[in-house]
Amino acid sequence: MPFWYECECGAKLDLFLDSDASCKPVCPGCKKEYHLALKPDFENLEKYYWKMDFNAVSRNIIMAQGLGDTIFVSGSGGSSIYGCISDRISKDLEFHRPITLAWQSKDRYLGMAHKIILRDLMKTFSLISEDFSSGFLKEKIEKKFNELSANLKDSKERDSREDLEYWSGLQNSAKNLLVFSRNLFATTPSFIDLLANYRSDTTIKIWENALDTQEVHEYGYMYQIRSDINYPGIFFPEIDPASFPELYTAIDNVGVN
Numbered sequence: 001m002p003f004w005y006e007c008e009c010g011a012k013l014d015l016f017l018d019s020d021a022s023c024k025p026v027c028p029g030c031k032k033e034y035h036l037a038l039k040p041d042f043e044n045l046e047k048y049y050w051k052m053d054f055n056a057v058s059r060n061i062i063m064a065q066g067l068g069d070t071i072f073v074s075g076s077g078g079s080s081i082y083g084c085i086s087d088r089i090s091k092d093l094e095f096h097r098p099i100t101l102a103w104q105s106k107d108r109y110l111g112m113a114h115k116i117i118l119r120d121l122m123k124t125f126s127l128i129s130e131d132f133s134s135g136f137l138k139e140k141i142e143k144k145f146n147e148l149s150a151n152l153k154d155s156k157e158r159d160s161r162e163d164l165e166y167w168s169g170l171q172n173s174a175k176n177l178l179v180f181s182r183n184l185f186a187t188t189p190s191f192i193d194l195l196a197n198y199r200s201d202t203t204i205k206i207w208e209n210a211l212d213t214q215e216v217h218e219y220g221y222m223y224q225i226r227s228d229i230n231y232p233g234i235f236f237p238e239i240d241p242a243s244f245p246e247l248y249t250a251i252d253n254v255g256v257n
């Protein structure tokens, strides 16, 4: 069936029609069993429909056919796989198929969270803002870890419990900070975070500029727009947005031993 059914626990259950025109989904989460007696010609559909909705594949097919839209802006991740199946079914059924576009790009920006993390990194590893795009970030961070290790070794030799606790605490928090930094910079930002960090007219202007310099690739059933965006550095003006790619790569490359 091109629908899912929502279980009481919130899980979405796939529906398969039995020979007696009913569906008997079992929730894999809460194990609840359902018996949806749809009846021939789906006479009873109305009874269950309030808990049903189109699944990912049929939603694209039905919305395109119903709305007759010219362009469908798709996601470029998992939804593009469903989209590929939808497109093939629509083609076979001779349903309406809009032009599908996906904007596949990387948004690089330094928002409020990035600012806090960069300041912490600078403080913890004695960095200056230029270090993030100099190509030597990893070396500088390793140098700091070597210093911490030397202090730990010294504390052990002197058998100073207090110093040992102090330096191992610093070492652990430095390691945690690196893990946190890598995760933050590796995350695909949510649009909500961009809205929280930038005025909407700024974002619209940046997107327009990006679309003016786009590359379009035909990729199976869809067209992919590739145009990365470096948002203005309003929260961290010391770092030029042109060097964001180096900064993102440098933070991704810092290892934790």
Ligand SMILES: [Zn+2]
Pocket: 007, 008, 009, 010, 011, 027, 028, 029, 030, 031, 032
């Ligand atoms: Zn359930």
